[in-house]
Amino acid sequence: MFPLKRRKITKVEDENQENKICKFPEVAIFILERKMGASRKAFLTRLGRSKGFLIEESLSSSTTHVVSESNTGDEVQTWLNNHTNRQDTTHSVHLLDISWLTESMAEGRPLTPQDRHRLKTSTEPSVDTTTTLMKSYACQRRTPLKHHNAFLTDALEILAANAEFNENEGRSVAFRRSASVLKALPQAVHGMDDLRNLPCLGEHSLRIIKEILEDGTSREVESTVQSAQYQAMKALTGIFGVGVKSADRWFREGLRSPLDLIRTGQKLNQAQQAGVRYYNDLNRPVTKKEAVAISHIVEEAVNAVLPGAIIELMGGFRRGKEVGHDVDFLITHTEEGEEEGLMPKIINWLEKQGLLLYQKTTRNSYLESKDGPARPPHNMDRFERCFSIFKLERDKDSSRSLQETASYDSSTMEGDDRTKEQEPVPSWRAVRVDLVVSPYSQFAFATLGWTGSKLFERELRRWAGQEKGMSLSSHALYDSKQQRYLRANSEEEIFAYLGLEYIPPCERNA
Ligand code: CTP
Ligand code: MN
Numbered sequence: 001m002f003p004l005k006r007r008k009i010t011k012v013e014d015e016n017q018e019n020k021i022c023k024f025p026e027v028a029i030f031i032l033e034r035k036m037g038a039s040r041k042a043f044l045t046r047l048g049r050s051k052g053f054l055i056e057e058s059l060s061s062s063t064t065h066v067v068s069e070s071n072t073g074d075e076v077q078t079w080l081n082n083h084t085n086r087q088d089t090t091h092s093v094h095l096l097d098i099s100w101l102t103e104s105m106a107e108g109r110p111l112t113p114q115d116r117h118r119l120k121t122s123t124e125p126s127v128d129t130t131t132t133l134m135k136s137y138a139c140q141r142r143t144p145l146k147h148h149n150a151f152l153t154d155a156l157e158i159l160a161a162n163a164e165f166n167e168n169e170g171r172s173v174a175f176r177r178s179a180s181v182l183k184a185l186p187q188a189v190h191g192m193d194d195l196r197n198l199p200c201l202g203e204h205s206l207r208i209i210k211e212i213l214e215d216g217t218s219r220e221v222e223s224t225v226q227s228a229q230y231q232a233m234k235a236l237t238g239i240f241g242v243g244v245k246s247a248d249r250w251f252r253e254g255l256r257s258p259l260d261l262i263r264t265g266q267k268l269n270q271a272q273q274a275g276v277r278y279y280n281d282l283n284r285p286v287t288k289k290e291a292v293a294i295s296h297i298v299e300e301a302v303n304a305v306l307p308g309a310i311i312e313l314m315g316g317f318r319r320g321k322e323v324g325h326d327v328d329f330l331i332t333h334t335e336e337g338e339e340e341g342l343m344p345k346i347i348n349w350l351e352k353q354g355l356l357l358y359q360k361t362t363r364n365s366y367l368e369s370k371d372g373p374a375r376p377p378h379n380m381d382r383f384e385r386c387f388s389i390f391k392l393e394r395d396k397d398s399s400r401s402l403q404e405t406a407s408y409d410s411s412t413m414e415g416d417d418r419t420k421e422q423e424p425v426p427s428w429r430a431v432r433v434d435l436v437v438s439p440y441s442q443f444a445f446a447t448l449g450w451t452g453s454k455l456f457e458r459e460l461r462r463w464a465g466q467e468k469g470m471s472l473s474s475h476a477l478y479d480s481k482q483q484r485y486l487r488a489n490s491e492e493e494i495f496a497y498l499g500l501e502y503i504p505p506c507e508r509n510a
């Protein structure tokens with residue numbers, strides 16, 4: 001039995017007009033077209049309805065029997081996982097071979113399904129409904145911030161980061177998807193049995209998980225963490241303004257840390273210079289309290305230059321995180337057009353107050369094309385936006401506690417520099433801040449696009465493209481079938497267009 005959400009059984013629906021009389025309304029049959037083809041499905045549908053069977057046009061929460069031909073139970077189950085919307089369940093469906101339907105039609109009534117009719121899934125799904133119902137796209141699931149499997153997801157995310165360092169995106173995304181599935185589980189994984197029927201767990205991820213469950217650690221993860229390449233790439237890409245390509249080049253030249261860049265007099269661009277200068281601060285997590293302090297500054301700046309503008313906190317802090325690597329803001333004004341040219345004014349104000357250590361602003365370059373978005377849609381970063389580093393005054397408490405633990409972090413850039421303990425801790429710290437300005441008509445899309453998590457965003461776009469024939473960006477949603485843009489005033493509307501259950505920000509921590 002495959003659990004689905006129950007709605008009241010509707011008798012004969014419009015789409016069943018061909019049903020002369022629906023004689024068995026309690027058995028709602030859905031015929032899977034997959035591998036069977038449209039014409040055979042249409043034939044079986046007509047035949048079934050002529051005999052009084054209730055055959056549904058599409059899978060719904062009232063479906064009781066799913067019938068398919070030449071599919072394995074696992075294939076049908078995967079299909080259902082992708083085409084049902086809810087994780088909560090109150091009833092189940094039978095997964096049956098076509099022989100059940102043909103025999104039932106020969107008998108003139110729906111037979112009680114026998115073992116020979118049932119499609120075998122790799123396990124008995126009814127044993128554990130949560131694993132059976134785990135959807136395969138992260139945007140179909142609720143992923144809380146705090147979960148039960150950090151001991152596994154941390155390991156998988158190390159391998160994901162390492163794959164990124166090696167510019168193997170496919171492998172990196174595969175590890176991130178696996179980790180994300182474990183984050184969505186309502187309980188800790190104790191054995192491999194707990195993973196039955198979960199989507200997205202590839203052979204490599206399963207091997208790592210098995211090792212950790214059995215031995216407490218994974219050799220591959222351990223050796224990755226200890227490798228010179230991983231450590232250097234982590235340190236070098238940890239510099240603001242440094243991507244994988246530069247980091248890899250420096251690593252091949254024998255450089256291992258930001259100090260090595262200074263010692264060897266590497267040519268750095270402005271962002272990288274700031275990144276090296278504020279390396280320690282920028283690698284220390286930003287607290288919620290600091291994010292709130294930054295919010296007040298941004299509000300003051302925006303209100304000074306455009307009263308009535310709307311300022312929303314985005315990114316990890318909107319998802320409920322307690323710390324972040326930066327603070328993200330989205331700014332708009334209800335009167336479209338008012339927001340134009342806003343960013344330089346904000347930056348100007350902040351600079352006059354001496355609050356900026358670094359900033360780089362890019363102008364809005366988004367243009368809606370009549371023919372829909374370019375493919376692949378690379379219009380993620382077209383807003384007027386600013387990558388910046390703020391100079392944030394420390395409150396007295398945090399200054400004092402830092403002073404007391406002046407040798408706070410062995411991974412700091414000073415490394416073994418013994419003199420630093422004598423140096424006074426500055427009265428301020430550097431904080432990365434991202435500012436984005438969006439026209440009001442794109443605000444819902446921008447909000448959805450800038451809330452994250454990154455994997456959640458990626459999965460939303462993949463779902464839109466692969467399952468809905470739509471193209472989603474932080475600016476717009478384009479329906480390729482209807483060849484038109486779909487307008488939305490809220491995130492809820494966008495989820496609805498995409499045929500997805502609404503997931504609130506605090507459950508988008510995929
Ligand atoms: N984003 C984006 N384009 C970029 C960078 C980021 O659209 N060039 C979006 C990401 O998709 C994400 C959001 O901005 O949804 C926040 O990104 P980021 O600040 O990098 O991550 P957070 O989730 O906020 O995590 P952290 O707490 O580490 O900052
Ligand atoms: Mn962020």
Ligand code: MN
Nearest residue numbers: 315326328434
């Ligand atoms: Mn950011």
